[in-house]
Amino acid sequence: MKKNVLIIGAGGVAQVVAHKCAQHNDILGNIAIASRNIEKCEHIIASVLEKGSMKVQGSLNAYALNALDIEATKALIVETESQLVINVGSAFINMSVLSACIDTGAAYLDTAIHEDPAKICETPPWYANYEWKRRDLCKEKGVTAILGVGFDPGVVNAYAALADREYFDSIDSIDIIDINAGSHGRYFATNFDPEINFREFTGQVWSWQNNEWTSNKMFEVKRTDDLPVVGVQTSYMTGHDEVHSLSANLKVPNVRFWMGFGEHYINVFTVLNNLGLLSEQPVVTAEGLEVVPLKVVKAVLPDPSSLAPDYTGKTCIGDLVKGKKDGQDKEVFIYNVADHKVAYDEVGSQGISYTAGVPAVAAAILVAKGDWDVSTMVNVEELPPQPFLQLLNEMGLPTRIRDEQGDRDLTFN
Amino acid sequence: MKKNVLIIGAGGVAQVVAHKCAQHNDILGNIAIASRNIEKCEHIIASVLEKGSMKVQGSLNAYALNALDIEATKALIVETESQLVINVGSAFINMSVLSACIDTGAAYLDTAIHEDPAKICETPPWYANYEWKRRDLCKEKGVTAILGVGFDPGVVNAYAALADREYFDSIDSIDIIDINAGSHGRYFATNFDPEINFREFTGQVWSWQNNEWTSNKMFEVKRTDDLPVVGVQTSYMTGHDEVHSLSANLKVPNVRFWMGFGEHYINVFTVLNNLGLLSEQPVVTAEGLEVVPLKVVKAVLPDPSSLAPDYTGKTCIGDLVKGKKDGQDKEVFIYNVADHKVAYDEVGSQGISYTAGVPAVAAAILVAKGDWDVSTMVNVEELPPQPFLQLLNEMGLPTRIRDEQGDRDLTFN
Numbered sequence: 001m002k003k004n005v006l007i008i009g010a011g012g013v014a015q016v017v018a019h020k021c022a023q024h025n026d027i028l029g030n031i032a033i034a035s036r037n038i039e040k041c042e043h044i045i046a047s048v049l050e051k052g053s054m055k056v057q058g059s060l061n062a063y064a065l066n067a068l069d070i071e072a073t074k075a076l077i078v079e080t081e082s083q084l085v086i087n088v089g090s091a092f093i094n095m096s097v098l099s100a101c102i103d104t105g106a107a108y109l110d111t112a113i114h115e116d117p118a119k120i121c122e123t124p125p126w127y128a129n130y131e132w133k134r135r136d137l138c139k140e141k142g143v144t145a146i147l148g149v150g151f152d153p154g155v156v157n158a159y160a161a162l163a164d165r166e167y168f169d170s171i172d173s174i175d176i177i178d179i180n181a182g183s184h185g186r187y188f189a190t191n192f193d194p195e196i197n198f199r200e201f202t203g204q205v206w207s208w209q210n211n212e213w214t215s216n217k218m219f220e221v222k223r224t225d226d227l228p229v230v231g232v233q234t235s236y237m238t239g240h241d242e243v244h245s246l247s248a249n250l251k252v253p254n255v256r257f258w259m260g261f262g263e264h265y266i267n268v269f270t271v272l273n274n275l276g277l278l279s280e281q282p283v284v285t286a287e288g289l290e291v292v293p294l295k296v297v298k299a300v301l302p303d304p305s306s307l308a309p310d311y312t313g314k315t316c317i318g319d320l321v322k323g324k325k326d327g328q329d330k331e332v333f334i335y336n337v338a339d340h341k342v343a344y345d346e347v348g349s350q351g352i353s354y355t356a357g358v359p360a361v362a363a364a365i366l367v368a369k370g371d372w373d374v375s376t377m378v379n380v381e382e383l384p385p386q387p388f389l390q391l392l393n394e395m396g397l398p399t400r401i402r403d404e405q406g407d408r409d410l411t412f413n
Numbered sequence: 414m415k416k417n418v419l420i421i422g423a424g425g426v427a428q429v430v431a432h433k434c435a436q437h438n439d440i441l442g443n444i445a446i447a448s449r450n451i452e453k454c455e456h457i458i459a460s461v462l463e464k465g466s467m468k469v470q471g472s473l474n475a476y477a478l479n480a481l482d483i484e485a486t487k488a489l490i491v492e493t494e495s496q497l498v499i500n501v502g503s504a505f506i507n508m509s510v511l512s513a514c515i516d517t518g519a520a521y522l523d524t525a526i527h528e529d530p531a532k533i534c535e536t537p538p539w540y541a542n543y544e545w546k547r548r549d550l551c552k553e554k555g556v557t558a559i560l561g562v563g564f565d566p567g568v569v570n571a572y573a574a575l576a577d578r579e580y581f582d583s584i585d586s587i588d589i590i591d592i593n594a595g596s597h598g599r600y601f602a603t604n605f606d607p608e609i610n611f612r613e614f615t616g617q618v619w620s621w622q623n624n625e626w627t628s629n630k631m632f633e634v635k636r637t638d639d640l641p642v643v644g645v646q647t648s649y650m651t652g653h654d655e656v657h658s659l660s661a662n663l664k665v666p667n668v669r670f671w672m673g674f675g676e677h678y679i680n681v682f683t684v685l686n687n688l689g690l691l692s693e694q695p696v697v698t699a700e701g702l703e704v705v706p707l708k709v710v711k712a713v714l715p716d717p718s719s720l721a722p723d724y725t726g727k728t729c730i731g732d733l734v735k736g737k738k739d740g741q742d743k744e745v746f747i748y749n750v751a752d753h754k755v756a757y758d759e760v761g762s763q764g765i766s767y768t769a770g771v772p773a774v775a776a777a778i779l780v781a782k783g784d785w786d787v788s789t790m791v792n793v794e795e796l797p798p799q800p801f802l803q804l805l806n807e808m809g810l811p812t813r814i815r816d817e818q819g820d821r822d823l824t825f826n
Contacts, residue, residue, distance in 0.1 A: 187687045187688070188684075188687065188688060195699075267680065267684065268684050268688070271601075271680065271681050271684040271685070272684070272688075274600045274601065275600070275601060275681070275685075275710070275713050275714065276713035277690070277709070277710070277713055279713075283709065283712040283713055284712060285704075285705075285708040285709060285711065285712045286608075286708065286711060286712070287708065289702075289704060289708070291698075291702060291704050291709055291712075292698075293709055293712075293713055295698040295699065295700065295702070296690070296696065296698060296704055296706055296709045297688070297690070298698065298699060299696040299697060299698045299699070299704075299706075300688050300689035300690055300692075300696055300706055301688065
């Protein structure tokens with residue numbers, strides 16, 4: 001049994017993680033929340049206490065931490081006696097937090113891939129550029145590191161593993177489709193950090209097709225699907241973390257990621273991108289001030305966490321898997337539908353944060369209990385999916401399947 | 414006779430002014446060009462020499478000058494023995510250059526109204542907030558100051574004066590229509606300083622209607638006209654300098670300004686404006702850097718002067734005047750058509766800069782010769798329009814008229 005959780009980060013996803021850890025603090029033990037901005041941690045703690053999320057009496061504390069400082073992070077892990085670290089901070093801190101975990105033996109979990117602030121859309125597979133370089137070290141030291149265990153990446157990797165293990169003899173294609181049919185009522189906003197959000201779209205779109213890496217531009221390739229609950233939706237091929245691990249870990253010739261965008265989003269994105277305002281490279285103003293345009297765009301956009309109170313509608317995220325079973329063509333869509341308002345009522349965050357945060361806590365519980373405490377570095381598809389998906393059924397993210405037998409809940413008992 | 418010109422500014426309009434001064438240096442004498450950036454002045458001088466624009470042998474020199482420094486500006490006026498100052502620098506320096514002219518007795522000419530960097534769309538009439546406060550002082554000291562003598566404001570004010578003096582007994586409305594039907598071939602660019610350009614559109618649109626100030630939003634009111642050469646064009650009611658002097662100086666109940674915009678321009682503008690990226694008020698990035706969004710937008714957009722080599726097509730700018738003559742309804746459209754390519758071939762600038770710069774030099778010649786050396790501060794409509802328009806006929810901006818007698822050139826001999 002591993003015990004005591006250190007949550008790094010204090011954004012919308014961290015808020016969900018804190019609430020869900022509190023709801024399971026009989027298993028997870030003490031909860032520490034650390035961020036550069038301790039006030040944001042304290043704000044989350046107030047929300048957890050206000051909603052009465054703590055299952056049993058326990059410790060819930062805020063800490064100021066620069067997570068790029070490995071020694072400081074190690075010291076906090078030791079001070080809080082945390083055996084579980086859930087990193088839901090900026091994508092730029094993964095490698096330093098991972099180092100702190102390797103040095104202290106704490107289990108490491110995150111929900112998104114590491115990024116270098118000065119680079120976008122690096123050479124695939126992305127995990128090989130950073131995280132996987134520490135895989136041998138994790139194994140050697142017996143440190144459990146579960147990469148990308150949010151919803152996508154994360155739950156969709158478990159869906160892929162489930163399809164691979166239970167539904168198919170061979171898989172030809174996995175198309176991960178992410179639709180947010182919700183509405184925040186603002187002129188324009190991103191659902192998570194605009195800087196990270198836009199960085200996904202300004203470079204090449206990498207997909208795994210016919211067993212090789214294929215490059216496209218954003219909004220170059222689209223598809224339209226009639227999906228459960230959210231209906232007919234157009235989505236665009238997008239570069240995304242899970243394509244880079246699924247292509248390596250499963251024998252599947254085609255792995256693609258598709259994200260839904262409305263025409264308004266695409267118009268705003270296209271204008272900003274064509275003007276150069278989404279660039280991560282600094283420009284110099286006429287007055288001589290050096291500034292990164294993307295950081296200014298971030299500064300003028302709404303804080304994603306501010307969207308939650310007014311967010312309505314649903315998300316639908318799932319894996320459309322095609323292949324062969326018993327010599328026959330087969331197609332399944334394994335998915336979840338989440339509701340922004342329901343998420344807000346439960347944990348004070350909108351659905352995008354909810355779907356990213358809940359799986360990380362489910363994974364932490366599985367590590368705490370031993371089911372997933374694998375003493376090495378893994379991506380989610382390398383782990384048994386059933387206990388994870390069953391726990392998510394109970395924690396607010398139920399799995400459903402649509403196939404030749406109809407559209408129904410999946411349970412794993 | 415006044416002699417020797419100091420040109421302040423080194424952008425696209427200054428380049429036109431320098432070429433045109435050179436073409437008339439037998440009258441205007443020595444030419445000095447001053448700007449914060451002396452290299453830009455030297456670049457203009459190289460262009461003047463390369464095109465052989467100097468009519469007679471003469472002096473043509475570059476100076477580094479911060480025109481907000483009144484004492485430095487006075488010193489340069491004295492050093493260069495300039496009796497004529499053409500201010501085509503940023504709209505923020507008008508008042509300090511005017512001060513230097515009042516103190517030294519040099520004649521002052523500009524092409525756009527003074528602006529405070531921290532304010533947009535101030536209370537009408539705009540001239541009363543800055544320039545007109547010095548009118549009595551100019552008169553007292555016998556200093557000639559000709560305000561807004563570009564094309565619009567400037568030539569269109571002369572068109573209004575001509576209509577008022579020659580074509581109507583009473584005028585009901587003056588609608589100034591500015592259409593740029595040219596193409597620069599870029600995704601998006603502004604034709605002059607983006608900062609000044611956007612500042613015109615982000616606040617209230619002031620118009621003079623039924624003898625009172627009326628406020629609208631940008632793109633709220635539009636009209637469509639079938640115009641000479643450029644054909645059917647949609648234009649939008651826009652706040653503009655000349656509305657603020659014509660409404661005070663002529664007895665006309667309706668004075669409006671209309672600027673043509675394509676759908677693409679409006680889309681880009683709307684996205685940037687709605688996001689807050691056109692704001693002149695600073696924001697703070699997540700890293701704590703204070704930055705004015707509009708200055709970042711300016712930094713990523715093409716330098717307007719870089720558009721000139723590829724610019725094709727024509728502009729059509731004129732006054733649609735309606736009123737009574739001999740008891741009958743009458744309507745005239747007095748206008749000019751300019752060609753971007755022709756302007757570039759002659760002076761190395763595009764048509765927007767050309768139409769703004771040539772009139773300032775024509776006015777300087779009229780001041781030098783005495784016709785317009787009025788020893789006080791005036792707007793263009795207060796001066797006899799004929800010698801100005803005749804000079805423009807000869808300098809590349811011919812006046813045409815369309816009325817019940819047809820569409821024809823106007824000459825003034």
